[in-house]
Amino acid sequence: MGSLDPPKAESNYSNAAGKSDAIHKSTGDDGDPPVHKEMTMEYDSLKKRKTSMLPLEVGTNVMCRWRDNKYHPVKVIERRKLPYTAPNDYEYYVHYTEFNRRLDEWVKLEQLDLDSVQAVVDEKVEDKVTSLKMTRHQKRKIDETHIEGGHEELDAASLREHEEFTKVKNIATIELGRYEIETWYFSPFPPEYNDCLKLYFCEFCLNFMKRKEQLQRHMRKCDLKHPPGDEIYRSGTLSMFEVDGKKNKVYGQNLCYLAKLFLDHKTLYYDVDLFLFYVLCECDDRGCHMVGYFSKEKHSEESYNLACILTLPPYQRKGYGKFLIAFSYELSKKEGKVGTPERPLSDLGLLSYRGYWTRVLLDILKKHKANISIKELSDMTAIKADDILTTLQGLELIQYRKGQHVICADPKVLDRHLKAAGRGGLEVDVSKLIWTPYKEQG
Numbered sequence: 001m002g003s004l005d006p007p008k009a010e011s012n013y014s015n016a017a018g019k020s021d022a023i024h025k026s027t028g029d030d031g032d033p034p035v036h037k038e039m040t041m042e043y044d045s046l047k048k049r050k051t052s053m054l055p056l057e058v059g060t061n062v063m064c065r066w067r068d069n070k071y072h073p074v075k076v077i078e079r080r081k082l083p084y085t086a087p088n089d090y091e092y093y094v095h096y097t098e099f100n101r102r103l104d105e106w107v108k109l110e111q112l113d114l115d116s117v118q119a120v121v122d123e124k125v126e127d128k129v130t131s132l133k134m135t136r137h138q139k140r141k142i143d144e145t146h147i148e149g150g151h152e153e154l155d156a157a158s159l160r161e162h163e164e165f166t167k168v169k170n171i172a173t174i175e176l177g178r179y180e181i182e183t184w185y186f187s188p189f190p191p192e193y194n195d196c197l198k199l200y201f202c203e204f205c206l207n208f209m210k211r212k213e214q215l216q217r218h219m220r221k222c223d224l225k226h227p228p229g230d231e232i233y234r235s236g237t238l239s240m241f242e243v244d245g246k247k248n249k250v251y252g253q254n255l256c257y258l259a260k261l262f263l264d265h266k267t268l269y270y271d272v273d274l275f276l277f278y279v280l281c282e283c284d285d286r287g288c289h290m291v292g293y294f295s296k297e298k299h300s301e302e303s304y305n306l307a308c309i310l311t312l313p314p315y316q317r318k319g320y321g322k323f324l325i326a327f328s329y330e331l332s333k334k335e336g337k338v339g340t341p342e343r344p345l346s347d348l349g350l351l352s353y354r355g356y357w358t359r360v361l362l363d364i365l366k367k368h369k370a371n372i373s374i375k376e377l378s379d380m381t382a383i384k385a386d387d388i389l390t391t392l393q394g395l396e397l398i399q400y401r402k403g404q405h406v407i408c409a410d411p412k413v414l415d416r417h418l419k420a421a422g423r424g425g426l427e428v429d430v431s432k433l434i435w436t437p438y439k440e441q442g
């Protein structure tokens with residue numbers, strides 16, 4: 001799972017997400033009647049009926065006017081009463097069912113089209129199905145309990161998953177180094193941070209504080225100027241640090257809290273011992289500033305070479321996401337293993353991976369005039385054969401002949417796909433990577 005460089009089409013959303021407040025004001029108070037409103041003789045009784053459905057229940061499906069001034073289907077996730085107002089004056093936290101959850105937001109009643117209200121569906125059934133589809137954690141649980149035997153545990157897990165999935169964003173912004181960053185998702189900070197809308201992070205040790213003065217005091221005595229761990233790569237101003245979650249438990253946990261603010265599905269918070277964190281930094285005379293990271297299990301039976309991946313929003317769209325992916329495969333090559341990212345991948349993560357796989361595989365296919373097998377491609381790239389197959393199938397470069405998958409690639413078709421995939425940007429210079437694969441000490 002991961003959050004990487006957003007594609008162009010999406011960028012309008014995520015950029016605009018930061019301005020939701022201003023948009024609230026401009027769309028909430030202009031008094032435009034909802035477009036579906038029927039001006040009939042029964043208007044009064046209609047009005048009465050609408051009033052009787054207020055406040056809307058959590059779980060209600062309704063149309064909501066978004067910042068594009070169009071109506072989109074939403075589901076009410078949470079509601080809260082506005083202070084000093086009439087009894088039915090509530091704000092609603094909604095999820096736009098067509099959009100990514102990072103766009104979930106508080107909206108005013110005026111934005112909702114009450115004519116479109118649908119009855120609350122049976123949440124339990126629906127959400128169980130969704131959560132079964134959504135997470136690897138769940139799949140693992142099902143495998144372990146063989147479904148028939150383990151209903152109880154499954155229900156508890158579904159419930160937890162559901163709670164997680166419907167969480168309202170808690171921290172709105174963070175300060176990290178030179179940046180103030182708007183967050184995207186809920187993150188389970190300890191209860192004493194429940195009343196905070198903003199958190200102040202030390203950009204080096206990732207300790208977080210409630211108040212600016214606390215951070216300033218901390219910065220005077222914090223002696224870290226880079227992530228705790230070994231610098232395993234340096235090229236120009238870019239450095240990669242390998243942090244062992246067991247040796248740097250607090251750092252690992254802080255990183256997970258921070259990352260969750262920008263990752264929708266992420267289940268790892270406390271068991272950081274089993275992971276290595278690869279933290280990418282831009283370095284200058286003030287220190288090494290984290291731009292993103294990926295985590296990796298020390299031992300993965302499923303040949304995962306990456307667990308979570310994130311480029312922090314201020315550094316997105318600069319090629320760092322692709323750099324991190326490429327880096328994870330360079331580590332796999334050094335280990336002499338093939339690797340694959342842990343699922344589910346986020347929407348942005350999947351896009352970045354598809355782009356990476358397409359570029360790497362098609363470059364090789366071009367050089368070898370497609371005269372190469374999937375196994376050979378996998379050996380050369382450390383990309384798992386399944387991922388190669390799905391990528392090439394998606395590009396319609398695979399045919400099934402006499403019980404075998406055969407790569408069929410017209411050079412013109414390759415060029416067209418390569419052009420569409422764009423360039424990788426930042427390359428990993430393997431000669432600058434000084435690293436030996438992880439081995440348990442002792």
Ligand SMILES: [Zn+2]
Pocket residue numbers: 202203204205206207218222223224
């Ligand atoms: Zn610090």
